[in-house]
Amino acid sequence: MTVKAHHKVLIIGSGPAGLTAAIYAARANLKPLCIEGWAAGGQLMITNDVENYPGFPKAITGPELMKEFRAQAERFGTVLVTADVTKIDFSARPFKAWVEDDLYTADSVIVSTGATARWLDLPSEKRLQGRGVSACAVCDGAFFKGEDVLVVGGGDTAMEEANYLTGLCNSVTLVHRRGEFRASKIMQTRALENPKIKVEYWSAVDEILGENAVEAVRLKNLQTGATKELKAGAVFVAIGHTPNTELFKGVLDLHDNGYIRTVPGTTQTNVAGVFAAGDVQDFVYRQAVTAAGTGCMAALEAERWLAANGPAH
Ligand code: NDP
Numbered sequence: 092m093t094v095k096a097h098h099k100v101l102i103i104g105s106g107p108a109g110l111t112a113a114i115y116a117a118r119a120n121l122k123p124l125c126i127e128g129w130a131a132g133g134q135l136m137i138t139n140d141v142e143n144y145p146g147f148p149k150a151i152t153g154p155e156l157m158k159e160f161r162a163q164a165e166r167f168g169t170v171l172v173t174a175d176v177t178k179i180d181f182s183a184r185p186f187k188a189w190v191e192d193d194l195y196t197a198d199s200v201i202v203s204t205g206a207t208a209r210w211l212d213l214p215s216e217k218r219l220q221g222r223g224v225s226a227c228a229v230c231d232g233a234f235f236k237g238e239d240v241l242v243v244g245g246g247d248t249a250m251e252e253a254n255y256l257t258g259l260c261n262s263v264t265l266v267h268r269r270g271e272f273r274a275s276k277i278m279q280t281r282a283l284e285n286p287k288i289k290v291e292y293w294s295a296v297d298e299i300l301g302e303n304a305v306e307a308v309r310l311k312n313l314q315t316g317a318t319k320e321l322k323a324g325a326v327f328v329a330i331g332h333t334p335n336t337e338l339f340k341g342v343l344d345l346h347d348n349g350y351i352r353t354v355p356g357t358t359q360t361n362v363a364g365v366f367a368a369g370d371v372q373d374f375v376y377r378q379a380v381t382a383a384g385t386g387c388m389a390a391l392e393a394e395r396w397l398a399a400n401g402p403a404h
Contacts (some may be wrong), residue, residue: 098124101197106133107379108369109203110160111386117167132157152401184403199393204335208372215299223305227250228381249329250278257287357391
């Protein structure tokens, strides 16, 4: 086992939350280490144009935005390691994180490993990602103004996305695999009473059709096996996200849905000196700008915590 380095702040993950935490911690002269993950940059790396990140009135692509975040974090002295953390030990200070056999130790930790959108796992879905297939209506809905679109899923996210899209699109078809929604009553009612929303129950997306952009969808009725095609300019997959918290199970307190629990209004976890920022602890807003906001909070809280508690011995 090799002890690679000791840092005052260790940041795990490099989406908008992790890199914002890195920028703030680095500017506070804390020389943070950011283990950025093999999927560095997070969910924005699979997003085309980002039109709602303040400061970019002409839009910027997700990967371009993350390149700028990274450059800004590096400029102030963040040390970046491109690898996944494979094991952690937060039972005592210094906190420990391993990348295979390499051990990194730290006086404080910011966890910002994000969440991963669940997909239907169709080859056509992957091919058309960013060309009409999206997992975020708030991010991509505006590209499909006036079109007919589909939302897949029956939870609160699907209802919320469908309602949101009716403000932009000509029609929204909700496609759900069962005969009843899982979503809360109030969200269901709002969707069902919206005249622009149609529902296809007991249905699954069999194939997304289109060469370079989504043009239509083939739906399969799960009760009869019958298929039919629907014209659609976009498919919003809203079948849930999985928080990337596997490493922290049994160590950090998690909500029932797997997201990290933080003290309300802060990024503090149940382990003093360990903070969580971004989508790994947020199942409500899930925006780049809110992730960046909590990344900033985590760095400021870590800085204050280190000032009060000193380095690990
Ligand atoms: P959920 O897990 O609640 O719902 C996922 C939906 O997708 C379910 O209807 C499920 O179907 C369906 N689904 C899952 N896998 C597949 C698949 N492979 N193919 C087709 N359909 C599939 O996720 P949400 O993102 O909707 O919500 C996550 C959490 O966030 C919840 O706790 C929710 O309440 C909360 N939330 C709250 C909001 C609010 O209060 N404003 C807004 C958004 C989310 P089935 O029902 O058959 O399992």
